[in-house]
Amino acid sequence: MALTEPLAVNITDMGFRYPDNADMSFSKLNLKIAKGDRFGLFGPNGAGKTTLMNLMTGVLPVDEGNITLLGHENGKQKNAVNKLFGFVPQDFSFYQELSPVENLEFFGAWSGLNKLQTKQRTDELLQILGLDDVRDKQVKKFSGGMKRRVNLAIGVIHQPAILFLDEPTVGVDVQTRHAIIEYLRVLNDNGTTLIYTSHQLSEAEGLCEDVAMIDAGRIIARGNIDNLLAEHKQESLEALFINLTGKELRD
């Protein structure tokens, strides 16, 4: 994707440090992600993927520099920025005591939709994600795969321009993974920028165009997948990943 303004995400000289964990920090980090991109963010455990995701979504405040989403500075225009993106966290971040419909009703309202819009989007999403038959059942009784789909539905209910996904397919079967990836492709075809982290590199290779690999809070590789594989003389994203981050076990 061409880096034309406004960028989906523009991170400029960003610095961040956890008050109680000096090991996990970013310093002068720069990253640009184009609008409409399918962008993969990879790295070993503890590399800083989730922290970077939390910084981009404004869950954590940056210490230095700034992050803009579609030209709006994150942290300064909270309500305007938060309407632009959706977030699908790694955890099941919804209310397990409620049904999918009740969860979507609540999160739809919080995402800025009115009652009618929420109802329309709820019906649409439950149909697309195969949850229509269980729309009124409590989510706590669902399988892991069904919960992942509910998690995804909540993140996209307001049709965001940018969608952040933190390991959206972890712990699901092949069928569910396939359904989720297919739905993400449809969203991207409709103009949604996808920013995605996963440990499933083969899956990511099929979905993403551009990637960044991070380790210890630094970007160690960035670019188009084909170009990176050619540059590092590797045949797969997984081989490239091992080549760049080593075989040593991480916490």
Add this chain to the structure above:
Amino acid sequence: MYKLWATIKKDTRILLRDRVGIALMFVMPIILVVVVTSIQNSTFQLVGKNRLPILISNKDTGQSSAQMIKAIGNIGMFRVLEMPKNQNNMADAMHNADAMLGIVIPADFSAKVSAKSKSVADKAMTSFGLAGDSTKKPAGDVDPLTLYYNPVLQESLRLSVKGALQSSLQMVESRETLRTLYFSINEKQLPEKLENDMLNNRAPINEMPVSKDGVHITPNSTQHNVPAWTIFAMFFVIMSLGGSVVREKVSGSYIRLKTLPTSYHVALISKQVVHLVVTMFQAAVIFSMGIWLFPYMGLPALNPPSDLCALVLTTLICGWCAVSYSICVGVFSDTQEQSNGFGAVSIVILACIGGLMVPSFAMQGAFKSAASISPMHWCLQAYYTLFLEGGKLKDILNNLIPLFIITLIIQFVTYLGLKRKNLI
């Protein structure tokens, strides 16, 4: 407004599906109110139905000891039991008779009371200038009665028992002295009617509960306990609400909410509205039980205060304080165990220092000062003014204002906690 309405619906649904939480908020306090009121009702009926059993070992054979036993029975506080002749050990006998108190009357009690009376009468005759035998040696003191008591008996009750016994003893000694004196002067027996007139001519004491509206409500266990334990019940909301706040944090819902274009204040307002309704409902259920159900359970009925607006306002502020405290504990706790453990223990402590378990006026100086930091104290004082003294809104403003200020402080601390933990 739609956001707030959707949030209130969400919180209500979660609350209604938390059956354990509902049981803790309603069933447990109701059981507590019924049990405590029933137990305290027995204490209120000490002079009446439930007299304290007292075991008497009378080693004396004279009249004074018999009169003494009769006087103890007439106090109205004791059920007199005679110690079986075959038992010598008072502790065993009290245990067998299930008696909390025991008295041993010494063998020469009547003789010594009589001798002392004669001695006093002689002194009096000499003092009147009549023929008294002033050369007589003064009689020795009457051997003490020994009062045995079960150590579980509270000191305040023990002191009342001692006072009642001393009054009986004084009656016996006065009667004996009077008879002796009368006989010395008139050389005939004191007529029974005159004796009764002389001994029972004390001015009566009328008991009158203090009232602000002129209507006298006789205090009883229901009137004392229902308001007090309703406050406790309202603070029990912490078991559900504190845990719910922690669950939301732990499940990651907070993080998602933070990324949405809505202020977290909407969530806080919704939680407060929903749980405030719960506390109002708790109070309504417990007060209704006191008014309509307690009489069927053999307990005194609750008399509602005349100023119902003041009652609603007090309940509303107390409920708001309980809800604010629960959210505050939830915000500062990292796990549900922390929230439930700290929450439960802290409300018991607040209830203790607030005067729910021991009246504030009976506390020592430092604890009296500590009571003022417990929101339960201010709420209890307001309820007592309404339920026991027939007070109106103007009479409880000095209680409601501190309660309101404490609630605002708790809200501010919660806000700081949310900021510090990067939750808003």
